[in-house]
Amino acid sequence: MNRLVQPDEPNARPTRGAPRRLGGAEEAANSVLALVSEAAASIRQREQQAASAVARAHDAAKAVKEQLRNAEGRADRAETALAQAKAEIAELTATLAQANKDIELLHSYLAAKDAELAASEQRAIAAEQRGGDAEAAIQRIVEAIRREFSVSAGLALEQAVRAEAYGDGGKRLGNGDFSAAGDAIRR
Numbered sequence: 071m072n073r074l075v076q077p078d079e080p081n082a083r084p085t086r087g088a089p090r091r092l093g094g095a096e097e098a099a100n101s102v103l104a105l106v107s108e109a110a111a112s113i114r115q116r117e118q119q120a121a122s123a124v125a126r127a128h129d130a131a132k133a134v135k136e137q138l139r140n141a142e143g144r145a146d147r148a149e150t151a152l153a154q155a156k157a158e159i160a161e162l163t164a165t166l167a168q169a170n171k172d173i174e175l176l177h178s179y180l181a182a183k184d185a186e187l188a189a190s191e192q193r194a195i196a197a198e199q200r201g202g203d204a205e206a207a208i209q210r211i212v213e214a215i216r217r218e219f220s221v222s223a224g225l226a227l228e229q230a231v232r233a234e235a236y237g238d239g240g241k242r243l244g245n246g247d248f249s250a251a252g253d254a255i256r257r
Contacts, residue, residue: 204235208231208232208235211231212228215231216228
């Protein structure tokens with residue numbers, strides 16, 4: 071096997087018959103330098119990509135942080151609105167309960183007034199009947215008196231009876247008329 075002896079190896083001895091290649095070391099060094107350059111370029115590219123990724127991550131984190139702050143603000147406003155809505159609902163519920171009580175009270179009041187009105191109507195009907203009965207009784211009395219007395223005496227008596235029945239105590243008649251009617255009754 072032919073192997074190339076490197077000058078920096080300890081106990082290096084030139085092999086007989088083997089060509090010594092000094093340009094190979096240079097070529098190898100150039101290859102290594104090329105590989106190191108490629109690795110450095112790759113590392114720089116990866117670092118730039120990493121820096122770009124970190125910058126994007128920072129930007130994304132800032133955006134998320136801003137979105138979170140906005141969401142927290144909306145949540146706070148929503149909680150405030152919810153609390154306000156609950157307070158308004160409680161107030162409206164209390165108002166509705168009071169309105170229901172007022173309506174019940176009004177129904178009771180109206181029922182009592184309806185009962186009073188019905189009783190008043192019954193009293194009015196009864197009074198009207200009594201008034202009609204009284205008018206009929208007066209008419210019968212007047213007719214009976216007319217039959218018994220003459221027309222002139224009967225007319226004075228009729229006026230006296232009507233005056234007495236309607237409560238003016240003979241004020242519509244003259245004193246002589248009332249006396250004449252009284253005389254006619256006594257006879």
